Amino acid sequence: xxxxxxxxxxxxxxxxxxxxxxxxxxxxxxxxxxxxxxxxxxxxxxxxxxxxxxxxxxxxxxxxxxxxxxxxxxxxxxxxxxxxxxxxxxxxxxxxxxxxxxxxxxxxxxxxx
Amino acid sequence: xxxxxxxxxxxxxxxxxxxxxxxxxxxxxxxxxxxxxxxxxxxxxxxxxxxxxxxxxxxxxxxxxxxxxxxxxxxxxxxxxxxxxxxxxxxxxxxxxxxxxxxxxxxxxxxxxx
Numbered sequence: 001x002x003x004x005x006x007x008x009x010x011x012x013x014x015x016x017x018x019x020x021x022x023x024x025x026x027x028x029x030x031x032x033x034x035x036x037x038x039x040x041x042x043x044x045x046x047x048x049x050x051x052x053x054x055x056x057x058x059x060x061x062x063x064x065x066x067x068x069x070x071x072x073x074x075x076x077x078x079x080x081x082x083x084x085x086x087x088x089x090x091x092x093x094x095x096x097x098x099x100x101x102x103x104x105x106x107x108x109x110x111x112x113x
Numbered sequence: 114x115x116x117x118x119x120x121x122x123x124x125x126x127x128x129x130x131x132x133x134x135x136x137x138x139x140x141x142x143x144x145x146x147x148x149x150x151x152x153x154x155x156x157x158x159x160x161x162x163x164x165x166x167x168x169x170x171x172x173x174x175x176x177x178x179x180x181x182x183x184x185x186x187x188x189x190x191x192x193x194x195x196x197x198x199x200x201x202x203x204x205x206x207x208x209x210x211x212x213x214x215x216x217x218x219x220x221x222x223x224x225x226x227x
Contacts, residue, residue, distance in 0.1 A: 044218040103155030
């Protein structure tokens with residue numbers, strides 16, 4: 001069975017500083033990995049995903065994540081955050097031919113002025 | 114185009130009552146998912162439909178929970194004999210249908226069982 005661990009429940013960071021949100025997964029089969037974001041008072045929306053191919057994937061608003069199979073990680077990074085990046089970020093995994101998405105508990109990113 | 118909609122947005126009920134939560138997916142999406150999100154937690158998978166059939170209902174917590182999608186579009190999550198522990202936000206998502214497709218989430222229904 002798959003599982004996802006997001007160790008950091010909250011990450012405060014100053015505007016224009018870099019940030020990394022950690023995600024580790026466990027699975028005995030090949031996986032697809034996702035980061036979803038929930039802005040205040042909005043629904044969950046996809047930020048980026050890894051299905052196959054290049055292990056580095058990017059979003060349109062400057063986030064990137066790298067699939068690291070040996071470390072079973074899919075950490076999310078941004079070199080310079082904005083106030084508008086304040087949101088809750090969820091890592092998710094599916095694998096083994098199933099459609100059963102497993103989400104982490106989320107990391108609340110708070111960008112400070 | 115229209116996104117995923119869920120009704121009602123809020124539902125308050127008493128312990129032991131029956132509730133129905135509705136999800137209208139994006140038109141043409143064959144896959145539909147139900148999740149439950151408790152405070153401070155990520156979405157917890159409940160059930161997945163491919164078309165009209167429940168392809169995976171392994172996340173339903175017990176037989177008080179049931180979901181249908183009779184025409185392959187709108188879905189209803191039904192909870193019998195509600196308990197206080199059922200209080201949560203119930204999320205619906207739809208996707209075109211293949212594993213790895215982006216899920217589009219609705220705004221959720223906040224269920225409160227008194």
